[in-house]
Structure formats: C-alpha cells, structure tokens
Amino acid sequence: MVHAAELIRRKRDGERLTRDELGELLLAYARGDVPDYQMAAFCMAVYFRGLNGAETFALMDAMIRSGETIELGRALGRKVVDKHSTGGVGDKTSLAVGPIVAACGVPFGKMSGRGLGHTGGTLDKLESIPGFRVELTNAEFLGQVREVGLAIIGQTADLVPADKLLYGLRDVTATVDNVSLIAASIMSKKIAAGADAIVLDVKVGDGAFMKTIEAARELAQMMRELGRHADREVVCVLTDMDQPLGQAVGNALEIRETIATLRGEGPADFTELVLAACAHLLALSDLGIDEPSGRERAAAAIEDGSALDKYEQWITAQGGDAAEQSLPVAPVVRQVVAEGAGFVRAIGAVDVGMTALRLGAGRQTKDQSIDHAVGVRCLRKRGDSVVAGDVLAEVHARTGESADQACAEVLGAYELGADAPSSRPIVLETIA
Amino acid sequence: MVHAAELIRRKRDGERLTRDELGELLLAYARGDVPDYQMAAFCMAVYFRGLNGAETFALMDAMIRSGETIELGRALGRKVVDKHSTGGVGDKTSLAVGPIVAACGVPFGKMSGRGLGHTGGTLDKLESIPGFRVELTNAEFLGQVREVGLAIIGQTADLVPADKLLYGLRDVTATVDNVSLIAASIMSKKIAAGADAIVLDVKVGDGAFMKTIEAARELAQMMRELGRHADREVVCVLTDMDQPLGQAVGNALEIRETIATLRGEGPADFTELVLAACAHLLALSDLGIDEPSGRERAAAAIEDGSALDKYEQWITAQGGDAAEQSLPVAPVVRQVVAEGAGFVRAIGAVDVGMTALRLGAGRQTKDQSIDHAVGVRCLRKRGDSVVAGDVLAEVHARTGESADQACAEVLGAYELGADAPSSRPIVLETIA
Numbered sequence: 001m002v003h004a005a006e007l008i009r010r011k012r013d014g015e016r017l018t019r020d021e022l023g024e025l026l027l028a029y030a031r032g033d034v035p036d037y038q039m040a041a042f043c044m045a046v047y048f049r050g051l052n053g054a055e056t057f058a059l060m061d062a063m064i065r066s067g068e069t070i071e072l073g074r075a076l077g078r079k080v081v082d083k084h085s086t087g088g089v090g091d092k093t094s095l096a097v098g099p100i101v102a103a104c105g106v107p108f109g110k111m112s113g114r115g116l117g118h119t120g121g122t123l124d125k126l127e128s129i130p131g132f133r134v135e136l137t138n139a140e141f142l143g144q145v146r147e148v149g150l151a152i153i154g155q156t157a158d159l160v161p162a163d164k165l166l167y168g169l170r171d172v173t174a175t176v177d178n179v180s181l182i183a184a185s186i187m188s189k190k191i192a193a194g195a196d197a198i199v200l201d202v203k204v205g206d207g208a209f210m211k212t213i214e215a216a217r218e219l220a221q222m223m224r225e226l227g228r229h230a231d232r233e234v235v236c237v238l239t240d241m242d243q244p245l246g247q248a249v250g251n252a253l254e255i256r257e258t259i260a261t262l263r264g265e266g267p268a269d270f271t272e273l274v275l276a277a278c279a280h281l282l283a284l285s286d287l288g289i290d291e292p293s294g295r296e297r298a299a300a301a302i303e304d305g306s307a308l309d310k311y312e313q314w315i316t317a318q319g320g321d322a323a324e325q326s327l328p329v330a331p332v333v334r335q336v337v338a339e340g341a342g343f344v345r346a347i348g349a350v351d352v353g354m355t356a357l358r359l360g361a362g363r364q365t366k367d368q369s370i371d372h373a374v375g376v377r378c379l380r381k382r383g384d385s386v387v388a389g390d391v392l393a394e395v396h397a398r399t400g401e402s403a404d405q406a407c408a409e410v411l412g413a414y415e416l417g418a419d420a421p422s423s424r425p426i427v428l429e430t431i432a
Numbered sequence: 433m434v435h436a437a438e439l440i441r442r443k444r445d446g447e448r449l450t451r452d453e454l455g456e457l458l459l460a461y462a463r464g465d466v467p468d469y470q471m472a473a474f475c476m477a478v479y480f481r482g483l484n485g486a487e488t489f490a491l492m493d494a495m496i497r498s499g500e501t502i503e504l505g506r507a508l509g510r511k512v513v514d515k516h517s518t519g520g521v522g523d524k525t526s527l528a529v530g531p532i533v534a535a536c537g538v539p540f541g542k543m544s545g546r547g548l549g550h551t552g553g554t555l556d557k558l559e560s561i562p563g564f565r566v567e568l569t570n571a572e573f574l575g576q577v578r579e580v581g582l583a584i585i586g587q588t589a590d591l592v593p594a595d596k597l598l599y600g601l602r603d604v605t606a607t608v609d610n611v612s613l614i615a616a617s618i619m620s621k622k623i624a625a626g627a628d629a630i631v632l633d634v635k636v637g638d639g640a641f642m643k644t645i646e647a648a649r650e651l652a653q654m655m656r657e658l659g660r661h662a663d664r665e666v667v668c669v670l671t672d673m674d675q676p677l678g679q680a681v682g683n684a685l686e687i688r689e690t691i692a693t694l695r696g697e698g699p700a701d702f703t704e705l706v707l708a709a710c711a712h713l714l715a716l717s718d719l720g721i722d723e724p725s726g727r728e729r730a731a732a733a734i735e736d737g738s739a740l741d742k743y744e745q746w747i748t749a750q751g752g753d754a755a756e757q758s759l760p761v762a763p764v765v766r767q768v769v770a771e772g773a774g775f776v777r778a779i780g781a782v783d784v785g786m787t788a789l790r791l792g793a794g795r796q797t798k799d800q801s802i803d804h805a806v807g808v809r810c811l812r813k814r815g816d817s818v819v820a821g822d823v824l825a826e827v828h829a830r831t832g833e834s835a836d837q838a839c840a841e842v843l844g845a846y847e848l849g850a851d852a853p854s855s856r857p858i859v860l861e862t863i864a
Contacts, residue, residue, distance in 0.1 A: 009606035036468065041476045
C-alpha cells in the first residue's frame with residue numbers, strides 16, 4: 001500500500017523519494033487508489049521542491065507503465081525517430097518534417113495533440129483537409145508507417161493514461177509549470193509511442209510556454225537527462241517564439257503554407273526550422289549520415305519534389321484530399337495595412353494566436369468546435385522595413401465584423417520602429 | 433463564480449488574496465463547488481507561502497459563516513469565556529477548570545473534541561464516567577449552562593462544517609502544520625461556539641504539536657491577531673509539554689486526577705496550570721476582577737469544596753454518575769521501578785502517550801473504540817530524585833502481556849541522570 005500522505009510530506013519537506021516510491025504513487029493514482037486531492041497536494045509540493053533527474057525519470061517511467069506501449073521499431077525492424085514541439089503560434093513544423101523525412105527513407109509515425117488556448121494543434125490542422133482521419137487503429141497506424149513511411153494520428157487512450165489524468169489535474173490546480181512534470185509528460189508520450197531517438201523543439205519567447213532561454217534550457221536539459229536514463233537519443237533545439245512561426249496562423253492556412261514549403265516556396269524562418277529539424281532527425285536515424293548530410297538530403301527532397309509527393313501519398317493514405325484547392329476558404333479576407341513607415345520590431349505571438357482563436361481557429365475550452373478556414377497571415381515579419389500603406393498581414397474571417405475586430409488586433413500586435421531590431425535566428429541554441 | 437485555479441496560482445506565486453476571494457473560495461469549497469483537489473493544492477501553496485493576519489482572518493471568518501453559530505452570550509445575558517488547549521499528553525485541564533470557573537459564578541459552556549494518536553480528547557475522558565452524555569441538543573446545552581453554569585459537549589455538526597471538511601483534507605495531504613490553518617481552525621470553532629474571551633493553552637515540547645517555544649509563540653500571536661480582528665479578547669499561555677501533564681494519562685485515570693485536584697490533592701504542575709487558566713478566565717469574565725484576584729477565588733473554590741460540588745452537579749446534570757468509585761478500573765496494575773538512583777531528567781511525553789494508546793486508551797484511526805480504564809500514572813516527575821527500587825510509574829492494563837510491554841516502554845521513557853535538570857515552570861510564557 002502506498003502511504004501517499006507520507007510521501008507528500010516528505011516531498012514537502014524537500015526529501016528525495018525513491019524510484020519505487022514515486023512509481024507506486026503514480027501507478028496507484030492511475031488505478032484510482034490515490035485520490036486526486038493527494039496527487040494535487042503532491043504536485044504542489046513538487047512545484048516548490050522540485051524533482052531531480054532520477055525522481056523525474058521514476059515518474060516518467062511509471063507513466064509509461066500505466067498503459068500500453070507501441071513497439072514501432074520492432075514492428076518495422078527499423079530505428080524510429082520522432083519529434084515534438086512544446087507548442088507555439090503558427091507551428092506546423094511536423095506537417096512539413098514528416099513528408100521530408102519519409103521521402104528520405106526514414107519512417108515517421110507520430111502521435112500528435114490538439115490545440116488549446118493561443119497555441120494550435122497538429123491534429124486540428126490536419127482536420128482542415130477534407131476526409132482526413134486522425135484516428136487509426138494501432139494496426140492501421142503500423143501498416144501505414146510500413147507502406148507509406150508516414151502517419152500522424154491522435155494519441156490513443158491506452159497510451160500513458162496516467163499522463164492524461166495528471167495533466168488534467170495539474171491544469172486546474174496551478175501545477176502545470178514545473179520543469180520535471182512537463183518533461184516527464186512529454187517524454188513519457190514519446191517513449192511510449194515507440195521513439196528510439198527524439199528531436200525536441202523547445203519554443204522560447206512571448207508565444208511559448210517557456211518565456212526565457214534559461215527556462216527553455218532547463219527543460220531541454222531535463223528532457224535530455226530523461227532520454228539518457230531511458231537509453232534514448234535526444235537532441236533539443238531551442239527556437240524563437242517571440243513572433244509567429246512562418247506567416248500562417250490558422251488551420252487550413254497552415255496546411256497551405258506547409259504545401260508551399262514542401263514546394264520550396266515557404267517563409268524563410270519556417271523553412272530554416274524545418275530543415276534544421278530534418279537534419280537532426282536524419283542524423284539520428286539508421287541512415288548512418290551526419291547532420292550536414294541530413295540537411296542536404298532534406299533540401300534535395302524539397303528540390304526534387306519527392307517530399308511533396310510523399311505529402312500527397314500520406315494524406316491520401318489517411319483518407320484525405322491532398323489537393324490544395326480542396327481546403328476550406330474563409331469568405332472574408334481583409335488586409336492589415338501599415339499606418340506609418342519603419343521596421344517591424346516585434347509581432348506579439350500571443351496576440352496573433354489569440355486573434356486567430358477569437359476568429360474561430362482555436363478553442364478556449366476542450367469541447368469547442370473549430371473553424372478551419374479562418375486565421376491570420378503575417379506577411380511582414382520582424383526586421384522587415386515597411387512604408388505607410390504596405391500590407392502587413394491578412395485576416396481570414398467568417399464575418400465582416402470579426403474581420404474588423406481581428407484587423408485592429410493584428411495591427412496592434414505589430415510594433416514598428418525607426419531602428420532595425422537586432423537579428424535573431426530561428427534556432428537559438430542546440431542542446432545535443 | 434470562484435476561479436479556484438487562479439487563486440491557487442496567485443497564492444502559489446506569493447500574492448496576497450483579498451478577504452472576498454478567500455471567503456468565496458472557502459465557502460464554495462464548503463458547498464462542494466470547489467473540489468477537494470483544488471483545495472488540497474491551495475493548502476499546499478499556503479504551506480509554502482503562508483497567509484498574513486488579514487488573510488487568515490478572512491479564512492476563519494468564512495469558516496464561521498459556513499455553518500451555524502451559537503449565541504451563548506446573548507442567551508445567558510452574560511459575557512462568555514472559553515478555553516482551548518492545542519492538545520497534549522495527560523491534558524485534563526478543562527475538566528478541572530470548568531467546575532472551578534462555574535463555582536466562581538462564571539458560566540462555562542464548552543465544545544470539545546476526541547483524541548487521535550498520542551494525545552487524548554476531553555470527550556473520551558468524560559465518557560469514562562458511566563452514563564455521561566456528550567451529545568446534547570443546543571437547547572439542552574444552553575439550558576444546562578444557564579442552570580448549572582457548566583456543560584461540556586461534543587461539537588455539533590452544524591458548527592463550522594468547513595473546518596471539519598478542511599481538517600479532514602489537510603490530515604491526508606500533509607498540510608496540517610501551517611500556523612494560519614491551525615489558528616483559523618481553532619479560533620473559528622471558539623468564536624462560532626459563542627466565546628467573547630478565550631484563554632488559549634498552547635502546548636510546547638516533545639508531546640505537543642508545537643515542538644519549540646518559537647513555533648508556539650508564532651501560533652499564539654496569530655490567534656491573538658485573529659481575536660483582535662474579530663473583537664475577541666485572547667490570552668495565550670504557552671505551557672510545558674515535554675513531560676506528561678500531571679500524573680495520569682488515560683481516560684478514567686485522568687477523571688480521578690481531576691477529582692483529586694478539585695479536592696486540593698492534585699499534582700503540583702497540573703494544579704498550577706489549572707489555577708493559572710482559571711485566573712485568566714475569571715479576569716476576562718464579567719466579574720470585573722483582576723488576575724491575582726481570579727487566582728485567589730479559584731484557589732478558594734477548591735479550598736471550600738464548591739468546585740467539587742459543582743463538578744458533581746455538572747456530571748449529574750449530563751447524566752453521569754459522579755462518584756469516583758463508579759469509574760472503570762483496569763484488572764492489571766503494575767509498577768514501573770527505577771533500576772538505579774538519580775534525578776528524573778525527562779519523561780518522553782510522546783512515548784508515554786503512545787504507550788497509553790497501545791494499552792487501549794486512545795485510537796490510531798478515527799473508528800477505533802477505547803478502553804477507558806487503562807493508562808499510565810507517572811508518579812515521579814522531572815526533577816524528582818529516586819533510588820533503585822523506587823516506583824516511578826504505574827501501568828493500568830487490560831492484560832498481563834500488555835502491562836509487561838507497557839512497563840518496559842514507560843521505563844524507557846524515563847531518563848535518569850546524576851544531575852538535577854534545570855527547573856522549568858509549567859507556564860512558560862503568557863501572551864496577552
């Protein structure tokens with residue numbers, strides 16, 4: 001029997017708990033033998049006292065053991081690579097990375113999530129595509145990764161159920177922002193889903209969960225440590241989320257931008273991040289190549305059209321209509337025009353994300369439905385110089401009224417100034 | 433609607449909450465609108481961040497408003513005084529204080545609790561008395577205080593229900609030991625039960641919740657501040673709980689010691705504490721006398737037999753048999769004998785309390801039944817000199833086996849030494 005109150009007290013008092021103690025606590029919670037109120041008090045004690053690497057690993061390991069795991073590597077006879085992003089505004093990276101990596105001959109089978117608040121979710125974006133099925137059986141998922149080399153689906157309920165429970169509890173008890181709890185949540189899902197090597201895109205800045213490079217670094221280091229404990233290779237890229245990623249924010253708009261990027265016509269910052277992520281994934285794969293070669297192959301897959309072909313194959317395999325013209329279109333498109341001249345010094349990522357959400361692109365509570373057509377396109381990005389009358393952005397809306405409101409908000413999200421801002425690369429730091 | 437998660441987050445981040453915010457949170461919790469898990473996380477945040485005086489008052493005030501209050505003073509047309517002890521080993525103070533104060537013409541109507549763990553409860557002690565009823569209706573309670581001047585009963589369910597809920601939650605989430613939560617819990621009950629002035633006996637030492645004088649002082653000061661906010665007079669006495677109070681530990685044994693004390697034949701430390709508490713209570717009452725006069729009157733009530741008369745009147749009024757010989761007697765009585773000579777330097781209060789509990793005098797879980805006859809009598813106390821063969825203590829047990837075990841434990845609880853310990857008064861400090 002787990003003495004939950006005693007474990008809470010010991011963590012409250014700053015003591016270290018053993019692997020068995022943490023494992024039993026978490027699994028008893030998952031079984032319903034430890035009630036929510038004890039787990040909530042425990043999480044708050046962890047918020048104040050922290051968990052070290054070994055404790056965090058124990059928690060993650062128990063989360064994995066709380067449910068099924070997918071033996072993707074064994075099923076394919078291959079080393080399996082995966083990527084994860086901590087979430088941002090306009091983050092469609094996986095949608096472009098998947099086809100490129102698969103076109104290079106590396107299987108990519110990924111489970112993704114939905115959006116909440118100002119950040120979007122990969123599944124929501126994919127559901128802009130008419131007919132696309134995000135729910136496959138395990139057998140369908142494995143079969144598609146084997147045949148097409150690529151599948152992206154929703155997380156099955158049987159995978160890390162303890163994480164789902166715990167996340168729901170943390171969300172309503174102000175215990176989300178703890179580096180160990182975040183790291184264990186992310187890594188448990190990746191490992192349970194079968195990843196042998198993982199590229200973690202840790203977003204940093206205004207539009208990200210991690211507001212500072214120091215916080216992002218701490219999370220990256222904890223996830224790398226978890227990977228080491230679990231014999232998984234982990235590469236973390238810390239990337240800029242002070243402005244939206246690429247131009248498009250909103251589901252179908254982001255699918256269009258993904259297609260453009262696979263055609264070699266994507267925004268510079270987004271293309272750069274996609275190539276960097278692919279380079280790391282290919283270097284971690286069983287191709288036996290290094291990162292610069294990985295980058296070359298990824299660029300070549302865009303250049304020779306094989307990445308776009310793979311995209312179409314994938315979408316079709318999952319029941320979707322891969323043609324760009326079949327994506328939904330918003331009835332009202334308005335331009336956001338600069339009122340003066342200057343350099344774009346900043347674009348508030350949260351502001352743009354919230355505007356897209358209010359247009360209908362996202363959800364504020366878990367049960368809201370989504371308008372896949374609407375969103376924002378930030379045509380001018382940080383560092384661009386503009387004159388009065390230049391188009392800064394486009395708003396894609398369902399109604400004129402919501403478009404007007406959104407235009408005012410997007411204009412407010414743009415900060416113009418006389419001086420050019422210091423340049424800031426999309427990949428701020430790599431922790432390997 | 434209360435945004436509980438937001439209030440938890442703000443407290444977690446060290447912010448102050450307003451009176452309305454804390455009141456709404458607590459009352460929503462009492463109504464079941466805020467779940468246990470949010471309150472547990474909140475209590476843990478309070479454990480780490482604390483509550484200031486105003487916040488603690490807001491919490492206490494809401495706890496009072498969560499249920500009924502008893503207008504004892506209005507019903508009697510008198511100023512009502514009450515006392516409370518934070519709990520210790522051998523603490524039968526209220527049982528002697530009540531009859532003395534009532535004999536001096538000051539009404540004393542008190543709600544008490546049961547024991548848990550190594551500390552005893554006043555109600556359990558009273559239930560040693562054949563026929564004694566601890567449950568009276570509010571009308572019976574008021575009537576008895578009016579006619580006899582004295583009643584001690586169990587807390588009614590309608591009084592501060594939020595405290596009951598919250599205490600149960602804190603008990604299993606390692607959030608009991610926070611000065612604000614303890615102070616609000618104690619003071620809410622006293623005020624809801626109708627006290628205008630309160631003497632608080634804060635126990636300090638090995639056998640008490642507060643292990644150090646500093647911790648006891650902090651609690652005393654917080655309770656005094658709460659009293660001030662609520663326009664109640666509060667006097668705190670910080671008293672020694674490094675050794676058991678008096679000699680008797682165990683229910684019927686403590687009733688016998690109470691009777692002896694009312695007869696003027698009680699142990700010195702216990703008699704001193706009783707007189708000090710009575711002096712403060714009488715000085716706080718509407719008699720219009722000062723503390724030295726209060727002490728004189730209390731001593732006189734023992735001397736002239738009026739306190740003992742009042743005890744018998746009270747017990748009879750509550751259905752009990754006041755005769756000492758009707759109290760239950762343990763079948764096995766063993767002596768604990770000193771193995772060498774020296775001074776008694778210490779008697780572990782927790783050790784003796786736990787021995788009494790294992791003999792059957794207490795309960796480890798809320799549902800256990802109690803053996804009222806058993807317990808320990810510590811005949812020699814700190815500072816006494818003994819020679820080998822002297823009787824240190826008596827064990828009153830149900831079986832020979834449990835008596836043997838208890839004797840060994842009690843002997844272990846006595847620390848003898850060549851030098852006399854420094855003297856330590858029973859009342860360590862008074863905070864008025």
